[in-house]
Amino acid sequence: MKFMYKKSGMRRGLKLAVFAFSVIAALAISVVAGAVISGQHAGKALDGGESAGPALRVSDTGRGGVAVADISDDFYDGQDYGLYDEDVRSLPLESADAEEPVNIKVTVDGRSYSLLTFSDSVAGALEEQDIVLDTDDVINGADLYSEPENGMDISVVRVSSKTRTEVETVPYETVYVWDADLMEGEYVTLNNGSDGKITRTYTLVYENGELVSEELTDKQVVPKVNKRVAYGSRSSFSNSRGERIDYTNCIKCYGTAYIPDARWGYQTYVGERARPGVIAVDPDVIPLGTKVYIECPYSDIGDYGYAIAWDVGTHVKGNWVDLFVENMNEVYRWGARDVNVYILEDQSIDIFALRSDYFVFMDK
Secondary structure, three states, X not given: OHHHHHHHHHHHHHHHHHHHHHHHHHHHHHHHHHHHHHHHHHHHHXXXXXXXXXXXXXXXXXXXXXXXXXXXXXXXXOOOOOOOOOOHHHOEEOOOOOOOOXXXXXXXXXXXXXXXXXXXXXXXXXXXXXXOOOOOOEEEOOOOOOOOOOOOEEEEEOEEXXXXXXXXXXXXXXXXXXXXXXXXXXXXXXXXXXXXXXXXXXXXXXXXXXXEEEEEEEEEEEOOEOEEEEEEOEEEEEOOOOOEEEEEEEEEEEEEEEOOEOOOEOEOOOOOEOOOOEEEOOOOOOOOOOEEEEEOOOOOOOOOEEEEEEEOOXXXXXXXXXXXXXXXXXXXHHOOEEEEEEEEOXXXXXXXXXXXXXXXXXXX
């Protein structure tokens, strides 16, 4: 029994020894771990990281603005650590890169603003205020890359442009062209006309809604096309035999008749022999050699017909023609009466061949 007791006591002692060793080992591990953690916090504090005491969290209130320090929620447990009289999380701390804001004045879209900016450029300051610039807008007082300065006065000029188009119509004209083949009073359209057009484009520039300039920037011209009309001067009439007589002029004359002179016989002024169809004229009215047709507007006597101005007379002046006839009976028959003398258009014709009495005269 004694042996068993001893054996049993030995086991109990061994268990107590193991338990004591475990407690000591746990305490040792805790101490070592605490030292390691403390060393890590101390290292971070020296490196500019977290502080060795309660952790602070910094939040920026603006670019270069005031920083607010908060005790980390992981460490703050509501206890009074005796550091501050008020909640340390609400205390302002100055940021490491804090700078003074710049006060500038900006005028845009009819309004003026006084604003504080931490931007290092005018463009950045405008962007902070959501002021959007178009490519044509103009900045007065600074340029976009200038550094803002206190008291700087900047104005934004809104520049816009639009175009205005004017169309001018240039009316065509009617041009008359003489045509020798057309009769008097006859007209033929050679080509139709069309109006011309001048298109002018102006560029209008506005600054802040007010017109500041207007410039002609484009001009397009469509030429007019004139209408061309041919007209004639040829005149004609139908004689008593129904022949068409084309003429260029009609002269009303006083008409008489004459026979060969006893002194001159059949000799004419131009040297040609007198015959039916030869007339004496005033050369100042009807030039010598002019071929005519003489119409007698009276029913008791027919037309004298085709004739040529080869002779003159001392009494033949002005609008007077003296018609050669064969005998005095013809002279009496003609007497003195008004006649129409048509200047023939075709001066190349043989007037004697066209007379009915030509061949009768030639047979004599």
